Amino acid sequence: MSFRNSSRMAMKALRTIGSRRLATRNISVMSRNIAASTTRFAPRLTTPMVQSRGMRVMDFAGAKENVWERSDWPREKLVDYFKNDTLAIIGYGSQGHGQGLNARDQGLNVVVGVRKDGASWKQAIEDGWVPGKTLFPVEEAISKGTIIMNLLSDAAQTETWPKIAPHITKGKTLYFSHGFSVIFKDQTNIHPPKDVDVILVAPKGSGRTVRTLFKEGRGINSSFAVYQDVTGKAQEKAIGLAVAVGSGFIYQTTFKKEVVSDLVGERGCLMGGINGLFLAQYQVLRERGHSPAEAFNETVEEATQSLYPLIGKYGLDYMFAACSTTARRGAIDWTSRFYEANKKVLNDLYDNVENGNEAKRSLEYNSAPNYRELYDKELEEIRNLEIWKAGETVRSLRPEHNKH
Ligand SMILES: NC(=O)C1=CN([C@@H]2O[C@H](COP(=O)(O)OP(=O)(O)OC[C@H]3O[C@@H](n4cnc5c(N)ncnc54)[C@H](OP(=O)(O)O)[C@@H]3O)[C@@H](O)[C@H]2O)C=CC1
Ligand SMILES: CC(=O)[C@](C)(O)C(=O)O
Numbered sequence: 001m002s003f004r005n006s007s008r009m010a011m012k013a014l015r016t017i018g019s020r021r022l023a024t025r026n027i028s029v030m031s032r033n034i035a036a037s038t039t040r041f042a043p044r045l046t047t048p049m050v051q052s053r054g055m056r057v058m059d060f061a062g063a064k065e066n067v068w069e070r071s072d073w074p075r076e077k078l079v080d081y082f083k084n085d086t087l088a089i090i091g092y093g094s095q096g097h098g099q100g101l102n103a104r105d106q107g108l109n110v111v112v113g114v115r116k117d118g119a120s121w122k123q124a125i126e127d128g129w130v131p132g133k134t135l136f137p138v139e140e141a142i143s144k145g146t147i148i149m150n151l152l153s154d155a156a157q158t159e160t161w162p163k164i165a166p167h168i169t170k171g172k173t174l175y176f177s178h179g180f181s182v183i184f185k186d187q188t189n190i191h192p193p194k195d196v197d198v199i200l201v202a203p204k205g206s207g208r209t210v211r212t213l214f215k216e217g218r219g220i221n222s223s224f225a226v227y228q229d230v231t232g233k234a235q236e237k238a239i240g241l242a243v244a245v246g247s248g249f250i251y252q253t254t255f256k257k258e259v260v261s262d263l264v265g266e267r268g269c270l271m272g273g274i275n276g277l278f279l280a281q282y283q284v285l286r287e288r289g290h291s292p293a294e295a296f297n298e299t300v301e302e303a304t305q306s307l308y309p310l311i312g313k314y315g316l317d318y319m320f321a322a323c324s325t326t327a328r329r330g331a332i333d334w335t336s337r338f339y340e341a342n343k344k345v346l347n348d349l350y351d352n353v354e355n356g357n358e359a360k361r362s363l364e365y366n367s368a369p370n371y372r373e374l375y376d377k378e379l380e381e382i383r384n385l386e387i388w389k390a391g392e393t394v395r396s397l398r399p400e401h402n403k404h
């Protein structure tokens, strides 16, 4: 396939997005970079268009969006702003752990509420939360808190709501890290009281990363949204809380947009899609006679250890430019085939998220009393797949494993 043909195919695919201007620019960037050397890709700083205290208006590829940053909330300001508040972190999974420890480390009053003697209760004690002082059963923690941060699993939020709701009294703030419970209220039955602020701060990453980035002195990107503003302070509070729990840059959204994009993202590129693509490629290589080590290296190891971090640092064009002309030629040519195949699946996925089917499935599955064991079984099956067994051996050869 000639470059001209492949460019035409990619252009056609991109045009279906509905932006001819964007497509033209993307393709011309692609072709320019084929000739470019990697030295051209020094990090570039985009200067904010408007610099006001607390908020910047940034130009994201032609769209203006507001961004808030943690440097506007130094620790003294945070502590002062929340001096009369107690943050009640309800649930201590991945997010409860990351957000709770970060807020505690920044000097805020934080208590944790989880069911007594469960896995989370034990984990919280290990992390230094003290029963009777900073660790309580759910309802007790809520009664002590002024800002109720509902970080139970989405299914558990539904299940526990009848018991939790009466404690969310006038003057308190109801906080989520997902738009799920409120947007799918026909299924969750979660109707927040009318006299409290209802806000969302959703870190765009795992709770584990929320913690590690904070400890590195950086911060995770988060979204915030206001669903109900009774005090007139809901937005300011949400941004302050986003910083308190470890966010670096904070983007504005709505509950609906957050939950839909989040459910699509995790089922698509972030988790489900990449799992499917890895498996499919590994399987084809194996069926065509390649060894497990070769198939794994060419599918996962090179992706995570070499090429994807380059995308993370400077963008896809940088990664392409850092690879051979042979690789670039083929990658650009094959993009449109993958694009077309995946776009269909992603549209189907979006429909199923938007119409509530995915929420229904998640609520049903995760309400089972043995949800943890069911997942353990599925994760065990994944761990035992040949691809990931081969991966274990590949990773065991890394130098850090040989240090004594
Ligand atoms: N995981 C992540 O990184 C991200 C999560 N989010 C959102 O943050 C929220 C929390 O998610 P996450 O941290 O993953 O937590 P999980 O989904 O892993 O939920 C774990 C918590 O829910 C509790 N729980 C489960 N079932 C029940 C029940 N029936 N009654 C009482 N407690 C129960 C568990 O307690 P026990 O140990 O006692 O079972 C545990 O404390 C969700 O809204 C999620 O969508 C947002 C961004 C990223
Ligand atoms: C980590 C995150 O943001 C996810 C993938 O959306 C989630 O865990 O729900």
Ligand SMILES: [Mg+2]
Pocket (backbone or CB within 6 Å): 203, 204, 205, 262, 266
């Ligand atoms: Mg997410």
Ligand SMILES: [Mg+2]
Pocket (backbone or CB within 6 Å): 262, 263, 266
């Ligand atoms: Mg999610």
